[in-house]
Amino acid sequence: MNSQNSDDLLKMVDQKPAKEITTATFKTTRLINFHTIEVLGKRSLDFRISHRFGDMNQGVYQAWGIDGGANIRLGLEYSHDGRFMFGIGRTSINKIVDGFLKYRLLRQDNANMPISITLFSGAYHTFERTYVNSVKYYEFPSDRLSFCNQIMIARKFNSRFSLQITGAMVHVNLVPNITDKNDCYIVGAVARYKFTKRQAITIEYGYRLNNYSNTPYYNSFGVGYDIETGGHVFQVHFTNSTGLTEDQYFMYSQSNWSNWGIRLGFNISRVFTLQKRNYDN
């Protein structure tokens, strides 16, 4: 009866794989411009640099947009519990300061939850001058504000492929033309395909559902490449959107892919952990 060898013992410690939350549906909190369902890990501080060059159709004289029309956002984002995060940022074009809140409502797991849902709410404030050529642009302080709310639903189908559907609503307090509407509704799709352990191709598209302006604006569309090197993630991409905040890229993308109105862009994310130890609980 005492002949139990280690293999029999192993059967005793055998365990069914426990219910596990699906992690890393996307590499970072952004895909290209669009937010993903990802929220930073516990006590993580993310410093983000997002940069977009000018339109490629400016031609060789402007080095296909590298010389001019750049837009940059510097952002600082934090999560304490890995479920709720907030961030602030400053974007050069339109001098926008943005702040957002993001919350993981549901998390996909290997038992019975097939999807992840994250909620997003952001506010944007422009610091442009009130008067431009003695024309008063911003009558009231509230004219400087815009807002965006989003619901993001994603599924990681396997370790390579993830898909997300985004529902977004943007409200702009002050629109460029008197005939413009203040609200825009967007349905977006975001996908990533990892072709090696650390590299992925990404794609995003935002379809605007309502007609809010007579000025021709275009749906935001981007394709990109992600590479991860430890604490950094580099994202290089092409997109027709100059704007880096939700109110801009969803609603006011002024150029389109058909005439090379696209630009080269990159995001760099550096994550710092603000925690000494984790396992002493």
Next chain:
Amino acid sequence: MKYHSIFLLCLTMATTFTQAQIYVADKCKISFFSQAKLENIDATNTITKPVFNAANGNFAIKASQTAFNFKSALMQEHYNENYIESEKYPFATFTGKINETVNYSSTTAQNITMTGTLDMHGVNLPRTIEGTLIAKDGKIILESKFDVKLSDYKIKVPSLYIEKIAEVVQVTFYTELVPAKK
């Protein structure tokens, strides 16, 4: 009927006797450490419960890779996603047997070696691990420190990596075993 009960009694006794030789972990802590340029990597797993048979010195452990807790959430994600590939290889197991004769009536620490197989990341390798055994107050304490070479287990560190990771990881193991109930 009478014989039947005696037989049952004997069987119960026999089972009790066998069970007394089996020890399960009351406490267990597995941690590993790796020196890196920017941030050292260390992780701890406290939920794994190994089993030990004191009668013949056999030992088995099965540790869930996702149960390793890291200081940095991002590192934990990288560990599971890029290095150990937890989705494909969810467990690390070790099964082995103590080579020496252990004196369970002594309360002093005894140096032991355990020979067996360490299985992780889809690679099965024979290992002999050194450690100490302490039998005290009906408990058995096993302690060990050993190294794992990443290339042995086909765990690749890419060359463009900014956080250069040491090729050898130090594993620390501690468990307090108590007789199995029932």
